[in-house]
Structures are given as C-alpha cells and as structure tokens.
Amino acid sequence: MEVSEELESGLLTQPWASVHFGESAFLAKVCFRDTGYILLISDLSSVWYESVDTKAVEQRSKELNKRLTVNVSSFLNHLCNLMCPLLAGQPAPTTTFSCNRSASGLILHVKSELSGLPFYWDFHCCPAPLEMVSRHLVRPLIRMNLALQHQVQELISLVLQKDAEIEDYRESGATLSRDRLRTEPFQEETFQQNFMTEALRERLEISAMGKCVASPGFSPSGIRQLLNQEERLTILRDG
Incomplete structure (x- = not known):
C-alpha cells in the first residue's frame, strides 16, 4: 500500500x-486531501493503516453504494x-462505526x-510498517516524555x-x-518517589477504564506545594 508524500x-x-x-478502545488519526486519505489506528498492541487515492475511493464507493451517484470529491x-467529529469525541448520531480485527488487519465499518x-x-487497514509506527507514535512519545522530564526538573528547581x-525571610524575623x-x-527524593507512585496509580486506574493515558508533567501534590509557597512568600514580603 503506497503512501503519498x-x-x-x-x-x-x-x-x-x-x-x-x-x-x-483505540487511538486514531486521519488526514483527508483532494488526492485521497490516510488513516492510522492503534489499540497500543498493534498499529494499522490505510492509504488510498481517488481511484481506489471511486472503485470502492461503486461497490458499496450502488444507489449513489456522486463524484469522488463529494x-x-x-x-x-464523518471521521473528524468522531475523532473530536462528537460523532454524528446518525452514523455508526464498528470494526473487525483479524491476523491480516482491521476493517472499520461506517x-x-x-x-x-x-x-x-x-476502511481496509493493514499492519503499519515499522518506520510509520516509529514516525507517528514512538518518536513523538519519546520527545514528549523528555520534555515532561525537563519540565519536572525545572519545577523542582523552582520549589527548592x-x-x-522562605528560609531567608524566616531567619530575618518574618x-x-x-x-x-x-x-x-x-x-526532592520523597517527592520523586511519590510522583512515580501517583503516576503509576493513575495509569492503572485509567487503563482499567479503557481510556488513553497521557504522562503527567507534574503531580497535583507538587503543584499544591508550589502554590502554597507562592502565598507564603507574598505574606512574608508584605510583612
């Protein structure tokens, strides 16, 4: 299955x-152009895709919709x-989606x-090649993880x-x-341990509900401590 640039x-x-x-539950992304479309979908165990041009769209539309006579662009x-509202979490009430998985691929029925x-x-999706999986899933996740780690370290430095x-104000008599x-x-060591425990618990709870998980950048307890420090500093400065 060729994919256009x-x-x-x-x-x-x-x-x-x-x-x-x-x-x-799945993760999905799609791109439509005048020349065709490409769909990428994953259950985080496998990744499938379909890329078709206008010729394939025209042929399949004739096979599935014999009573309809509209052009390919329509x-x-x-x-x-139909797909964009689905991915936005607001599928049209008159539209139904279902899928069948097999060893050879995945078919999404609309x-x-x-x-x-x-x-x-x-949508007739076949297993995605390794390079496509790496480009669209693995590399972005690695970059996001590194960025979040950097964010956590910056926030830890700010808290310290x-x-x-605060200690300087206290020693000055405030x-x-x-x-x-x-x-x-x-x-810091206690925070890092609690951070990992809290993040792991959230992942397990959300995964159990069949939802997609995004890595947290900073735990709620860390944010609360930072806000408390800001309020303390304001009072000490004003005092």
Whole structure:
C-alpha cells in the first residue's frame, strides 16, 4: 500500500485521538486531501493503516453504494465530515462505526446517510510498517516524555529556590500571619518517589477504564506545594 508524500506529511500534523468502537478502545488519526486519505489506528498492541487515492475511493464507493451517484470529491468530503467529529469525541448520531480485527488487519465499518440515501464505507487497514509506527507514535512519545522530564526538573528547581527564599525571610524575623500556609521543606527524593507512585496509580486506574493515558508533567501534590509557597512568600514580603 503506497503512501503519498502529501498525505504522509499531512498526517504528521494531526493529533492522536481516543475513540471507542463497542467496548474496544483505540487511538486514531486521519488526514483527508483532494488526492485521497490516510488513516492510522492503534489499540497500543498493534498499529494499522490505510492509504488510498481517488481511484481506489471511486472503485470502492461503486461497490458499496450502488444507489449513489456522486463524484469522488463529494465522497471524500463526506467521509471527512464523518471521521473528524468522531475523532473530536462528537460523532454524528446518525452514523455508526464498528470494526473487525483479524491476523491480516482491521476493517472499520461506517454506516451513515448521504443525499437522503444509505451510505456505507469500509476502511481496509493493514499492519503499519515499522518506520510509520516509529514516525507517528514512538518518536513523538519519546520527545514528549523528555520534555515532561525537563519540565519536572525545572519545577523542582523552582520549589527548592522558593524554599531557600522562605528560609531567608524566616531567619530575618518574618512570620506568617496564616499558620495554615506553613509547609515542611521540600524533599526532592520523597517527592520523586511519590510522583512515580501517583503516576503509576493513575495509569492503572485509567487503563482499567479503557481510556488513553497521557504522562503527567507534574503531580497535583507538587503543584499544591508550589502554590502554597507562592502565598507564603507574598505574606512574608508584605510583612
């Protein structure tokens, strides 16, 4: 299955979205152009794709929709109008999606209406090549993970600096007017352990519900501590 450079480049700019077909959860992204479309879909165990040009769209539309006589651009536009709301989490109420998985691939069935007549479409997806999986899934995840790690380290450094500033105010005789804002000095090792435990628990809970998980950049407890420090510093400065 050949992939045009135009469709491949367009697909790289599209975000992954979480979709459900029955009880099965998937990640999917799609790109439509005047020349055809490309769909990439994964259940995080396998990755499938389909890329077709206008000639293939025309042939399949004749096979599945014998009563419809519309041009290829109308078919592509209608498919785009069906898939984009699905990926946005707002599928059209008159449209149904279902899928069949096999050792050779995945077929996504679509049933809707066009010009007042039933409209059917099947996406015939085959296993995606390793380079495509790496380009669209593995590399972006690695880059995101590295960026989030950098963000966490920057926030830890900021918390430690604020601890030092608070201690300097305290040694200068400043006191808190609201005792509830008093916090213990930040312990980086303890925070890192709690951070990993909390992140792992969230992953397990969300995965159990069949939802897609995104790695957290900073834990809620870390954010709360940073906000408390900001409020303490304001009081100490004003005092």
